[in-house]
Amino acid sequence: xxxxxxxxxxxxxxxxxxxxxxxxxxxxxxxxxxxxxxxxxxxxxxxxxxxxxxxxxxxxxxxxxxxxxxxxxxxxxxxxxxxxxxxxxxxxxxxxxxxxxxxxxxxxxxxxxxxxxxxxxxxxxxxxxxxxxxxxxxxxxxxxxxxxxxxxxxxxxxxxxxxxxxxxxxxxxxxxxxxxxxxxxxxxxxxxxxxxxxxxxxxxxxxxxxxxxxxxxxxxxxxxxxxxxxxxxxxxxxxxxxxxxx
Amino acid sequence: xxxxxxxxxxxxxxxxxxxxxxxxxxxxxxxxxxxxxxxxxxxxxxxxxxxxxxxxxxxxxxxxxxxxxxxxxxxxxxxxxxxxxxxxxxxxxxxxxxxxxxxxxxxxxxxxxxxxxxxxxxxxxxxxxxxxxxxxxxxxxxxxxxxxxxxxxxxxxxxxxxxxxxxxxxxxxxxxxxxxxxxxxxxxxxxxxxxxxxxxxxxxxxxxxxxxxxxxxxxxxxxxxxxxxxxxxxxxxxxxxxxxxx
Numbered sequence: 001x002x003x004x005x006x007x008x009x010x011x012x013x014x015x016x017x018x019x020x021x022x023x024x025x026x027x028x029x030x031x032x033x034x035x036x037x038x039x040x041x042x043x044x045x046x047x048x049x050x051x052x053x054x055x056x057x058x059x060x061x062x063x064x065x066x067x068x069x070x071x072x073x074x075x076x077x078x079x080x081x082x083x084x085x086x087x088x089x090x091x092x093x094x095x096x097x098x099x100x101x102x103x104x105x106x107x108x109x110x111x112x113x114x115x116x117x118x119x120x121x122x123x124x125x126x127x128x129x130x131x132x133x134x135x136x137x138x139x140x141x142x143x144x145x146x147x148x149x150x151x152x153x154x155x156x157x158x159x160x161x162x163x164x165x166x167x168x169x170x171x172x173x174x175x176x177x178x179x180x181x182x183x184x185x186x187x188x189x190x191x192x193x194x195x196x197x198x199x200x201x202x203x204x205x206x207x208x209x210x211x212x213x214x215x216x217x218x219x220x221x222x223x224x225x226x227x228x229x230x231x232x233x234x235x236x237x238x239x240x241x242x243x244x245x246x
Numbered sequence: 247x248x249x250x251x252x253x254x255x256x257x258x259x260x261x262x263x264x265x266x267x268x269x270x271x272x273x274x275x276x277x278x279x280x281x282x283x284x285x286x287x288x289x290x291x292x293x294x295x296x297x298x299x300x301x302x303x304x305x306x307x308x309x310x311x312x313x314x315x316x317x318x319x320x321x322x323x324x325x326x327x328x329x330x331x332x333x334x335x336x337x338x339x340x341x342x343x344x345x346x347x348x349x350x351x352x353x354x355x356x357x358x359x360x361x362x363x364x365x366x367x368x369x370x371x372x373x374x375x376x377x378x379x380x381x382x383x384x385x386x387x388x389x390x391x392x393x394x395x396x397x398x399x400x401x402x403x404x405x406x407x408x409x410x411x412x413x414x415x416x417x418x419x420x421x422x423x424x425x426x427x428x429x430x431x432x433x434x435x436x437x438x439x440x441x442x443x444x445x446x447x448x449x450x451x452x453x454x455x456x457x458x459x460x461x462x463x464x465x466x467x468x469x470x471x472x473x474x475x476x477x478x479x480x481x482x483x484x485x486x487x488x489x490x491x492x
Contacts, residue, residue, distance in 0.1 A: 011368045057369070081366075089368050120327075122257045122335050123303070123373060 001066045004076060005096045011087040012057040013126040013235065019051045027058075027088055034083035035065060047102045049109065049242040050191075055234035057127070059112075060091075062242040064102040100244070108171065108243040110187045111196045114236050115204070118180030128181065129200075129236030135207030137177050142213035143206040144173035144184075146220070147199065154223035156199050157192035158231070166192060166223075175203070185240075194231050202229030247312045250322060251342040257333040258303040259372040259481065265297045273298075273307075273334055280329035281311060293348045295355065295488040296437075301480035303373070305358075306337075306487040310348040346490070354417065354489040356433045357442045360482050361450070364426030374427065375446075375482030381453030383423050389452040390419035390430075392462035393445065400469035402445050403438035404477070412438060412469075421449070431486075440477050448475030 008031075016024035020032070028046055035044035049062045071079060076093035084090070099105075116128035117135065124130075147156075150169040157166055172187040184200050202219065205211045211229070219228050254277075262270035266278070274292055281290035295308045317325060322339035330336070345351075362374035363381065370376075393402075396415040403412055418433040430446050448465065451457045457475070465474050 009368050011371075086371055087368055089366055091365070119337070120335055122255050122333055125257075125332055127369060 006093045056237045058239040060241040110241040112238045112240045113184040115182040140207040146216035158194035161193040197232045200232040205229045252339045302483045304485040308488040356487040358484045358486045359430040361428040386453040388459035404440035407439040443478045446478040451475045
């Protein structure tokens, strides 16, 4: 068996999320369906770097699967894209050692979150969070700096999570304004359930002047989801890049 | 009765076009449905600057309607947007004299056409024409210059048209490259059925080196649709701006 790693992108708008669910349209479901056709009906399990929720997009999700087929690396994207719907695309594929695992070998993940502060725009409705308020970009960057480092992120994690260890390391956290768009960028060794969306929701409250930037510190210390801000909607979120060793 | 002019935008992806059709989802149908609710069930006819086809977008379509209601200008967008689906938006509204007509008072129209020459991008699939070929932007601009002026555009008009007079004046015609995107911009006193899409399809053939720029002159002279190039797909096209006197 050979192990194939693929970088994929998807528009999350019409998916019930990445992970397979009965009777629902999922990215994993589409990938496994396409692979089963290529494997003449044999089921092939796909493993991803992590799940994404309904409406959340991916620019650089990473998956792997095992196959007995001798298809050259550069042919995999063509073969899969011919069978995938037009809202998922395999950008590249390469054979990797069997020690590689899309989820367990992750070193860093980058998420981006797009916020639109201009007038409502029909073309962006599925791709940015429309938040037409005056916000202070410097105050938001000050707030984000409190998140950099290794912390217990219990306050920035959905209470629905099943994970026990809530300690994660954030390497980079910033927001830049490009015209009428704010782009949040977060790089870390891992992210808890809803973590980026709760961070963005809370930092936007700082941006609007409803909280001061230093509150982020107290919120982290309290380890209590209810002291942080609202969860920003899924459709502004992008799993941007996943890094591995090599 | 008061006449209200509105500038609207719509994402054409999920519409069978602007103009009302039985059993189909159209922009006009949605506008008239919303207006009928505001008018307590009374039908209100909407007039647009012109139709757009299925999948074609509008950034600045203009419509008008007549109403007995005394709603201030700035309230119309809010009232209509509350009743419209999320792929149509009323950007602004103003009362105009009854001599104004969204279609017959048009002075100039600007269309844009977006072409994506990079790798396939799932997020742009409904908003640009994916055309991943090497093209010469200077050659395309040379071709476009032959279209500027007053010409009989029979060769650049769908044979399905019902219009007799095929003479139109083009004031501006250019293409600019922004990163991996080509943006065609055409400004004229009016456009025939499929005219922008046939122009773009033909000029892309010049860009790819399959025709020389001067051929545009001969194509115009022949007044024959079959000598021009392919019709570019609808989803790259945007009705960008409509100008009136004042």
